[in-house]
Amino acid sequence: MSAEVLAGFSNDLLYAAMAVYALAMTCFAGELAFSGPRRRVAQEEPVRSMVPVGVGGSGLPEYVEQPATTGKLPGRSDRASRLGRVGVSLTVLAFGLHLGSVVARGLSAERAPWGNMFEFSVTGALAVTGIWLAALTRKDLRYLGTFVVLPVLLTLGLAVAVLYTESAQLVPALKSVWLVIHVSAAILASGLFTIGFAQTVCFLVQEHRERAFLPKPSFMDRFPAAAALDRSAYRFHAFGYPIWTFAVIAGAIWAENAWGRYWGWDPKETWAFITWMVYTAYLHARATAGWRGRRAAYVALVGYATFLFNYLVVNIWLVGFHSYAGVG
Amino acid sequence: MLDTRQDGPSALRPAEFARWSWRQLTSMRTALVLLFLLTLAALPGSLVPQRSVDPARVAQFVDDHPSLSALYERLSLFDVYSSPWFAAIYLLLFVSLLGCVLPRSRSHWSAVRARPPAAPRNLDRLPVHRAWTTDEEPGAVLATARTVVQAERFRVDSLDDSISAESGHWRETGNLVFHLALLLLLVGVAAGSLFGFRANVLVVEGRGFSNSVPAYDTFTGGAAFDDGSLAPFTVTLDDLAVRYQKDGDQRGAPRDFRASVTYTTEPGAPRQRAVLRVNHPLVVDGTKVFLLGNGYAPVFTVRDASGTEVFSGPVPFLSRDGNMASTGVVKVPGARPEQLGFEGVFLPTAVLDRRLGPVSVFPGLRLPRAVLSAWTGDLGIDDGRPESVYSLDTSGMDRVTGASGQPLAQSLAPGATMELPDGASITFDGVRRWAALQVARNPGTRPALLASVLALAGLMLSLFVRRRRVWVRATATDDGRTLVEVAGLARSEGEGREVLAGEVAAIAEAIRTTTTPRETTRER
Numbered sequence: 025m026s027a028e029v030l031a032g033f034s035n036d037l038l039y040a041a042m043a044v045y046a047l048a049m050t051c052f053a054g055e056l057a058f059s060g061p062r063r064r065v066a067q068e069e070p071v072r073s074m075v076p077v078g079v080g081g082s083g084l085p086e087y088v089e090q091p092a093t094t095g096k097l098p099g100r101s102d103r104a105s106r107l108g109r110v111g112v113s114l115t116v117l118a119f120g121l122h123l124g125s126v127v128a129r130g131l132s133a134e135r136a137p138w139g140n141m142f143e144f145s146v147t148g149a150l151a152v153t154g155i156w157l158a159a160l161t162r163k164d165l166r167y168l169g170t171f172v173v174l175p176v177l178l179t180l181g182l183a184v185a186v187l188y189t190e191s192a193q194l195v196p197a198l199k200s201v202w203l204v205i206h207v208s209a210a211i212l213a214s215g216l217f218t219i220g221f222a223q224t225v226c227f228l229v230q231e232h233r234e235r236a237f238l239p240k241p242s243f244m245d246r247f248p249a250a251a252a253l254d255r256s257a258y259r260f261h262a263f264g265y266p267i268w269t270f271a272v273i274a275g276a277i278w279a280e281n282a283w284g285r286y287w288g289w290d291p292k293e294t295w296a297f298i299t300w301m302v303y304t305a306y307l308h309a310r311a312t313a314g315w316r317g318r319r320a321a322y323v324a325l326v327g328y329a330t331f332l333f334n335y336l337v338v339n340i341w342l343v344g345f346h347s348y349a350g351v352g
Numbered sequence: 353m354l355d356t357r358q359d360g361p362s363a364l365r366p367a368e369f370a371r372w373s374w375r376q377l378t379s380m381r382t383a384l385v386l387l388f389l390l391t392l393a394a395l396p397g398s399l400v401p402q403r404s405v406d407p408a409r410v411a412q413f414v415d416d417h418p419s420l421s422a423l424y425e426r427l428s429l430f431d432v433y434s435s436p437w438f439a440a441i442y443l444l445l446f447v448s449l450l451g452c453v454l455p456r457s458r459s460h461w462s463a464v465r466a467r468p469p470a471a472p473r474n475l476d477r478l479p480v481h482r483a484w485t486t487d488e489e490p491g492a493v494l495a496t497a498r499t500v501v502q503a504e505r506f507r508v509d510s511l512d513d514s515i516s517a518e519s520g521h522w523r524e525t526g527n528l529v530f531h532l533a534l535l536l537l538l539v540g541v542a543a544g545s546l547f548g549f550r551a552n553v554l555v556v557e558g559r560g561f562s563n564s565v566p567a568y569d570t571f572t573g574g575a576a577f578d579d580g581s582l583a584p585f586t587v588t589l590d591d592l593a594v595r596y597q598k599d600g601d602q603r604g605a606p607r608d609f610r611a612s613v614t615y616t617t618e619p620g621a622p623r624q625r626a627v628l629r630v631n632h633p634l635v636v637d638g639t640k641v642f643l644l645g646n647g648y649a650p651v652f653t654v655r656d657a658s659g660t661e662v663f664s665g666p667v668p669f670l671s672r673d674g675n676m677a678s679t680g681v682v683k684v685p686g687a688r689p690e691q692l693g694f695e696g697v698f699l700p701t702a703v704l705d706r707r708l709g710p711v712s713v714f715p716g717l718r719l720p721r722a723v724l725s726a727w728t729g730d731l732g733i734d735d736g737r738p739e740s741v742y743s744l745d746t747s748g749m750d751r752v753t754g755a756s757g758q759p760l761a762q763s764l765a766p767g768a769t770m771e772l773p774d775g776a777s778i779t780f781d782g783v784r785r786w787a788a789l790q791v792a793r794n795p796g797t798r799p800a801l802l803a804s805v806l807a808l809a810g811l812m813l814s815l816f817v818r819r820r821r822v823w824v825r826a827t828a829t830d831d832g833r834t835l836v837e838v839a840g841l842a843r844s845e846g847e848g849r850e851v852l853a854g855e856v857a858a859i860a861e862a863i864r865t866t867t868t869p870r871e872t873t874r875e876r
């Protein structure tokens with residue numbers, strides 16, 4: 025297949041993926057809407073209950089631990105639940121199409137498919153879906169469906185509508201194995217941060233509701249308790265942070281090879297540093313009494329904002345060595 | 353005597369614990385505030401042009417906003433990252449880091465060698481707990497428990513009726529390594545900026561330079577840099593090949609640069625060849641030569657009114673747009689009776705646009721043209737004032753006009769000559785390319801790299817090693833059986849109960865099956 029045919033194929037797959045994502049999102053939204061508000065029964069921590077199982081010969085009670093109530097929510101209506109499962113299946117399908125699009129793009133350009141902003145966005149969105157689907161095999165994160173697929177769709181929309189760049193070879197500055205290493209790490213970390221961000225938002229809403237005396241019934245009742253959301257958000261951030269650190273280090277090694285200085289306070293570098301510092305502060309905030317919970321969550325939101333700034337504003341408006349966005 | 357170690361899950365006495373937490377809390381707070389401050393301080397440098405990044409943009413900004421610039425200058429806003437206030441924040445941060453990490457290293461050192469804390473009195477109050485009874489002797493149960501837990505790579509300590517096990521000291525070790533590595537990073541960065549240097553030089557094909565301060569167009573050495581430490585190599589640029597995208601919406605985007613060079617490591621040493629590409633510097637004696645940019649240097653020959661050749665050679669022009677339309681000047685101080693100056697635009701692929709005049713439509717050499725205009729008079733280069741080789745000071749000069757009285761300007765193909773009315777002439781002989789090279793040595797790079805790798809390794813340990821304690825107690829019951837309890841406590845951030853619960857369940861199961869092969873266990 026020629027490069028152009030592959031590039032066209034890649035675009036077709038991308039549009040198909042977007043259509044399926046949109047369907048999936050409808051399902052997830054439907055699941056939240058149709059399951060109807062219900063008082064949450066699950067406890068904030070799956071609670072350990074000690075049940076005496078009879079008195080042994082010693083007169084001591086023998087204990088056995090009750091199976092912990094999982095984060096799963098009891099009483100979810102079947103119809104809504106089915107919608108959610110359909111949503112997941114559709115997301116898997118969309119992910120397949122999306123992956124195909126990225127691979128075709130890479131084959132068409134004969135290089136890693138993240139050489140300009142369009143490609144970075146498309147591959148980054150793929151990472152978000154991929155991470156979520158992977159996490160779904162281990163944890164019940166289905167409640168996040170809408171909050172994952174929506175940013176993915178927005179990113180893809182932005183990519184095709186604003187950032188679109190024809191498939192082509194790279195400018196010489198980008199021809200390096202470090203492009204593969206540095207950018208893939210950045211993409212993976214930003215995928216993790218994106219999901220951490222979605223969970224942090226959910227946490228803040230949930231936490232607000234839990235502090236209210238009698239919160240209004242809402243679909244948030246179906247979400248895990250604030251403490252569980254907070255812990256899960258932390259895990260995504262804690263996973264993303266070393267990868268981001270690695271991306272920054274790899275970028276510095278590349279800069280040393282390309283420009284003869286490993287750090288030059290170019291706007292892109294500066295903002296990568298700022299993002300790193302804010303997430304560092306987030307980790308520290310969680311370890312600092314008085315900053316846990318809500319305040320730490322705000323720091324995480326700021327971290328994500330600095331990441332978005334780097335991706336959207338710095339790439340396009342602030343000039344620097346890294347002017348490869350390819351946006352005309 | 354009261355054994356204080358029995359008091360709680362923590363090994364520390366309450367007073368000690370309080371003091372320890374207080375210290376931790378206050379210093380971490382400070383560190384947090386400093387982290388935020390440094391983040392804020394890094395911001396303006398990305399919005400205000402920086403001298404270290406792009407001096408030309410700073411100059412432009414100063415021209416455009418003179419009064420604002422004065423304020424910025426006073427606040428070091430053009431040099432944020434070398435400003436005193438930026439340095440103050442990061443130095444404070446590192447002091448805080450040191451003040452925090454050193455005591456922590458000491459207590460970690462003793463914690464690693466200390467015995468795991470004894471089992472709390474009521475194991476069933478711990479977050480994860482399992483219990484059953486068996487016919488086995490308590491001593492035998494504990495012996496088995498010890499092997500099981502040791503096999504899980506816990507450190508174990510035995511007491512009368514229980515064993516205590518602890519795992520995950522690598523978490524804190526990693527954390528300390530991470531923080532200490534940051535200090536090493538600071539040292540590396542400081543060494544680089546003290547002892548390193550960076551220089552730029554523009555070299556036309558066929559020419560070269562030697563690694564010496566006068567040979568460079570710009571040179572920045574660190575505070576402790578010694579000119580004598582420059583390695584005595586020379587580099588000649590033999591050929592610069594450039595390839596551009598030929599079609600599509602990125603037509604004209606550069607695709608490949610290759611600079612073929614010949615170099616010698618010291619005078620008299622054998623000549624060696626190398627190809628320099630973007631991302632592939634030439635390394636000579638620890639000094640790296642990078643290819644950063646390129647451009648065209650049209651070659652001109654100038655004769656004055658008497659017909660004498662007064663200038664001949666390539667003149668580097670600077671690119672003005674993506675299609676490499678480039679501008680430059682030719683100064684001929686040796687021309688008689690008056691000095692000559694030419695202003696030119698070089699177009700690698702020239703097209704005459706109806707509105708814009710001559711423009712370049714492709715950066716490669718397809719239809720090269722040099723468009724020149726001429727000046728006579730005093731070039732103003734003899735009075736010792738600094739002057740630019742890229743612009744003409746026309747204050748002491750007159751524009752040469754043609755027969756019609758219009759200013760003389762002509763578009764020349766390679767080989768063509770423009771005649772001036774007085775008999776002088778300029779010939780556009782052809783084009784060479786030039787390469788912008790950066791030469792740099794940074795002795796801090798290796799320490800900085802080492803520090804980064806250590807930091808990353810430490811970080812992974814500190815985030816992913818789980819610190820936890822497990823206790824097993826075996827007590828004889830009145831009816832001659834043995835009550836076995838296994839309990840666990842997670843001691844790291846962000847950890848749910850499930851992982852530890854799984855681990856404790858596995859340990860309990862292993863103890864149970866090993867100690868009680870018979871079907872007498874009474875747990876349901």
Ligand code: HEM
Binds near residue numbers: 534
């Ligand atoms: C350049 C400044 C600093 C950076 C980049 C930094 C970075 C980090 C990182 C990434 C962690 C891991 C977080 C975690 O395990 O959850 C951490 C943990 C920690 N840092 Fe720092 N740190 C800095 C300064 C400091 C200072 C000045 C202190 C002491 C006052 C400090 C005390 C701690 C402590 C106690 C932890 C353990 C918290 C925990 O286990 O969660 N850090 N630091």
